Amino acid sequence: MSKTKLIVLAVVFIGVGVFFSLDLHQHLTVDGIKSLYAEQIGPMQENNPYTLIAIFFVIYVFVTALSLPGAAIMxxxxxxxxxxxxxxxxxxxASTxxxxxxxxxxxxxxxxxxQNKFSSHLKTINDGVEREGGFYLFxxxxxxxxxxxxxxxxMGLTPIRVLQFFFVSQIGMLPGTIVYVNAGASLSNIEELSVTGLFTPGIIISFLLLAAFPWIAKGIIKLVKVKQSN
Known part of the structure; x- marks a missing residue:
């Protein structure tokens, strides 16, 4: 194994180990967020909003980079x-x-x-990337x-370019991001983060949009394909 792989593997293991050994995953739950909001997030939002943004951003990147649970609630x-x-x-x-x-x-x-061991199994994905490029990821x-x-x-196992992955992901994840963030923005306070508290008009509309999103996405894909063929 190369030195680069060893370093990356060590970083991943340390990151995951710290996350679970310190029980950080318990904070990325409804109850955990409520507790953090009362003790730390609320006061920091009033006194140091930019520091809160920076901390939230870094944690989101960390969770996403290591494929840890909690990105949806965040x-x-x-x-x-x-x-x-x-x-x-x-x-x-942060997500991109x-x-x-x-x-x-x-x-x-x-x-x-x-790629060497399962090339035949990845053939469909590789062919899709080579044939449609970024649109396949989109x-x-x-x-x-x-x-x-x-x-x-x-996608890390395919030949897609890094910058292409970044920019296509930024655009492709945006609709879902808007729906989820809007669901949170529709809450008037942290106490509404409960089963009963979610039944407000804004939340219901947000999750109706989320439920309709597969059909909306299908329409967007079909429209883009039509424009590509013209």
């Missing part, structure tokens, strides 16, 4: 804390940077070995049934 929380506009900007760039790092980790640690990003972290890891 996306909703971004809307609640920062509002729709600022929340979307923060999550959009984190996704690209996960992509690079997958490519560095597994890319060559997986299509995957618009399918909510496929978890984003899975796409990050799988």
């Amino acid at each position: 996306t909703i929380i971004a809307g609640l804390i920062f509002g729709l506009f600022t929340g979307v900007i923060i999550v959009s760039f 940077i984190g996704a690209t790092l996960a992509f690079l980790i997958s490519r560095t640690l597994l890319g060559e070995w997986v 299509t995957l990003r618009l399918i909510p049934a496929i978890p984003f972290f899975v796409i990050n890891l799988v």
Whole structure:
């Protein structure tokens, strides 16, 4: 194993180890966020809003890069804390940077070995990337049934270029990001983060949009394909 792979592997193991050994995953839950908001997030939002943005951004990148659980709840929380506009900007760039790092980790640690061992199984994906390039990734990003972290890891095993992955992911993940952040922004306070608290008009509309998103995404994909063929 090369020195680069060893370093990346060590960083991944240390990061994951710290995350779970310090029980940080417990904070990325509804109850954990409520507790943090009362003790730290709320006061920091009033006194040091830019510091809070920086910390939230770094944590989001960290969670996404290592494919750890918690990105979905953090996306909703971004809307609640920062509002729709600022929340979307923060999550959009943090998620794309984190996704690209996960992509690079997958490519560095597994890319060559997986391509050599499972080339026949990856043929469909490789052919799709070679044939449609970034649009193939864009299509995957618009399918909510496929978890984003899975796409990050799988695309790292393909020949797609890093910058292409970054910019296409930025655009492809944006609609879903807006829906989730809007759901958080529709909450008036942290106490609404409960089963009963979610039944407000704004939240219901947000999740109706999320439920309709697969059909909306299909329409967008079809429209883009028609324009490409003309």
